[in-house]
Amino acid sequence: MPGRKREYDEDDVRIRPGRSSRPRTRTRPKHDDAIDALVITVDRGRYGCVREDTIDTELITAMRARELGRKSVVVGDRVALVGDISGAPGALARIVRIGERTSVLRRTADDDDTTPEGRLERVVVANADQLVIVSALADPPPRTGFIDRCLVAAYDAGVEPLLCLTKADLAGPEQVLDYYAELDLPYVLVRPGSDLDDVRKRLAGRLSVMVGHSGVGKSTLVNRLVPDALRAVGAVSAVGKGRHTSTSAVALRLPVVGKSRKDPGWIIDTPGIRSFGLAHVSAESLLHGFPDLVEGTLEDQPNCGHTAADAECRLDAWIAGGHADPRRLASYRRLLSSRAGDLDQRDHPADEHPPA
16 A cells, blocks of 8 residues: 555565674685695795706796795795796796605804894705705815804704815815714815716705805806806896895706716705804704714713813813814814804804814
8 A cells, every 4th residue: 555664574684794704714725736846946925936847847936825824935845836837927826835844954143042143043945955065175275163063054954964175176185084084974076177977976866955155166066067057047036026146045956967867956056155053953962063072972961061161071081082083072162152152153263274
């Protein structure tokens, strides 16, 4: 009837759910179509990746998917990619999974974990099999303090060390090898113009990180191992919008030699690393870098700090008995002092001179 008031029921009312009442789910896509890749460079939120299942492949630029949360991605990580994996200019893929890491090589800017620099822990690379410590035999002289630090970092990370002694045409390796005689430390010698067959054998089938001070010939060695290294580095620099990657770690695939079907391996060049701060390594674990001293500590009291101030430390008697090189004990105690903040790791001269 005209003028009769309409009656409404619940079917006439649209209820819009509030923001807090929207259904949520923790179910994430499985990304079964994702491809496996290796991260070879990292620069400001962009990750250069390549597929490991083919030798010749395009560089794939990727970003992290939001579902990864705060999980970090570093050079050497094995990841799963979705999206545009063509490698074409402007293409951008997404990293949706990070594989379980077999090793993590870390460093700090300082040895003392009570300082801001010591608390800032950096992951250098993931999944490395080998740490190649490049040291010149002359010009500049070998720095055993730096080598000792690298050995501690390698053993702590579960990575095998390899000592690469360059400029073997200028000096012999006897002094350095004598200093590490009790460690059975694997090593290779490199001379200008010499073949690198021994080096390549040590690198084959592995992901190796190369570290070394300026002037020891590491860049020359990298360019000899990977003749197109400069071109490769130039290609990945585009990932970071043009910034040169000489200050960042970059992984380079070693070329296949001859008709060999063996995996030649990868090397990760780390031009930005000049020293290893060891604040992330406990005082007890520092001893892992000095296996020649371990047996000498077995008779010590459980609370012995093994420093020169510990009058009852059995290491002094162990050295006096000719069981280890006294320079090794001195180096170990310098690291203990530096870790305790009693010694500036950058200023003491032991890292600057070859073993006597």
